[in-house]
Amino acid sequence: LQVANGYYARKLGQCSKLGEVLDMVTDRCTTTVLLTYLAKLYDCRPLALVFCLLISLDISSHYMQMYSQLITGKTNHKQMDENAHWILKAYYTDRQVLFGFCFGNEAFFLLLYLNKFLPAYALYLSIPLTVAAFPISLIKNVINGIQLYESASDLAHLDAAEINKSNGKKK
Amino acid sequence: MTNLSYKDVFMFVPNLIGYTRIALTAAATYGMYYEHPFMTFISYAASEFLDVADGYYARKLGQCSKLGEVLDMVTDRCTTTVLLTYLAQLYDCRPLALVFCLLISLDISSHYMQMYSQLITGKTNHKQMDENAHWILKAYYTDRRVLFGFCFGNEAFFLLLYLNKFLPAYALYLSIPLTVAAFPISLIKNVINGIQLYESASDLAHLDAAEINKSNSKQK
Numbered sequence: 273l274q275v276a277n278g279y280y281a282r283k284l285g286q287c288s289k290l291g292e293v294l295d296m297v298t299d300r301c302t303t304t305v306l307l308t309y310l311a312k313l314y315d316c317r318p319l320a321l322v323f324c325l326l327i328s329l330d331i332s333s334h335y336m337q338m339y340s341q342l343i344t345g346k347t348n349h350k351q352m353d354e355n356a357h358w359i360l361k362a363y364y365t366d367r368q369v370l371f372g373f374c375f376g377n378e379a380f381f382l383l384l385y386l387n388k389f390l391p392a393y394a395l396y397l398s399i400p401l402t403v404a405a406f407p408i409s410l411i412k413n414v415i416n417g418i419q420l421y422e423s424a425s426d427l428a429h430l431d432a433a434e435i436n437k438s439n440g441k442k443k
Numbered sequence: 444m445t446n447l448s449y450k451d452v453f454m455f456v457p458n459l460i461g462y463t464r465i466a467l468t469a470a471a472t473y474g475m476y477y478e479h480p481f482m483t484f485i486s487y488a489a490s491e492f493l494d495v496a497d498g499y500y501a502r503k504l505g506q507c508s509k510l511g512e513v514l515d516m517v518t519d520r521c522t523t524t525v526l527l528t529y530l531a532q533l534y535d536c537r538p539l540a541l542v543f544c545l546l547i548s549l550d551i552s553s554h555y556m557q558m559y560s561q562l563i564t565g566k567t568n569h570k571q572m573d574e575n576a577h578w579i580l581k582a583y584y585t586d587r588r589v590l591f592g593f594c595f596g597n598e599a600f601f602l603l604l605y606l607n608k609f610l611p612a613y614a615l616y617l618s619i620p621l622t623v624a625a626f627p628i629s630l631i632k633n634v635i636n637g638i639q640l641y642e643s644a645s646d647l648a649h650l651d652a653a654e655i656n657k658s659n660s661k662q663k
Contacts, residue, residue, distance in 0.1 A: 290647040301548040304548070304551065305548065308527075308528040308547065320476045324476075327524060327525065328525065331517070331521060335516070336513055339509075339558065342563065427452075427508070428449035428450075428508070429452075431452045436447055
């Protein structure tokens with residue numbers, strides 16, 4: 273349905289900012305509750321900490337990026353794009369690549385959940401799928417981390433520019 | 444006065460406090476899963492205390508920054524979420540676990556929606572929307588101490604829920620009444636979160652409708 277809502281927004285001419293935020297918030301909640309349960313399901317303690325880290329990374333990177341995009345949207349956005357990390361540029365260039373990584377990441381977590389409940393014969397299929405999805409999830413979360421840092425940097429650049437501007441006015 | 448660079452902003456005192464809060468949250472999370480309740484309590488409480496400090500130093504040292512504002516909000520969301528995540532596991536009763544999941548979702552979504560709505564509509568007639576705001580929200584935001592009291596009471600409630608599983612019997616005679624006292628504060632705070640979520644979504648919908656109408660009339 274997440275694919276469907278974007279499709280229908282464009283098809284019916286019903287794009288809205290409300291829909292955009294609704295989409296983002298639903299993504300964050302679905303990922304968070306699944307990771308919350310995985311932290312309990314995989315009772316091994318170091319793993320639980322990894323899941324908590326992934327929750328925090330997901331929330332904070334998307335939050336930071338959204339804030340940064342909204343605030344700096346008025347300034348020289350094109351220049352910042354050129355300065356962006358090469359990984360981010362590669363990631364955002366092709367929407368299908370972006371979609372593939374997001375899908376693979378979610379699939380990995382969902383498979384981690386399923387593997388605890390599937391009968392033995394089904395595991396012969398699901399475990400290789402899980403192993404295949406793992407590097408996608410890993411890369412996606414590394415990208416989350418880079419995005420978090422880059423968005424924070426954009427905000428810091430803006431802060432510095434604004435402070436310098438108001439200091440310059442005072443002289 | 445020398446020109447500030449973005450690195451200087453990263454090094455602002457309130458932002459350094461923010462990074463410390465993140466480290467404390469990590470320590471609290473470790474303490475939760477490795478069952479060191481004292482470590483968890485101290486780390487979590489220190490992080491909440493520093494939440495007051497970073498705003499104070501930002502104003503005092505003239506080091507307010509948008510980065511600091513977002514850092515503060517993100518850290519708040521993460522600390523609350525990891526605690527609620529652990530409570531969902533600690534209180535093994537299934538309906539309760541669903542309540543904790545709901546609270547996590549409500550916390551994330553209401554703050555996200557409010558932030559987005561404030562940033563987007565900040566340029567439009569913000570004052571008019573304030574007048575139309577729900578009376579509960581107006582009461583809540585009027586006095587900063589009221590706001591702070593509710594946030595503090597809410598966090599204290601969850602932290603007490605955690606502690607009550609580990610405290611010796613004699614300490615429970617104090618902590619359980621405190622928990623019961625904090626419960627209505629937490630309840631009200633989360634009801635307010637829900638109202639804020641709806642009101643912010645409405646503000647966005649108002650803006651969407653206005654923009655679409657504007658572009659439709661231009662096309663005629």
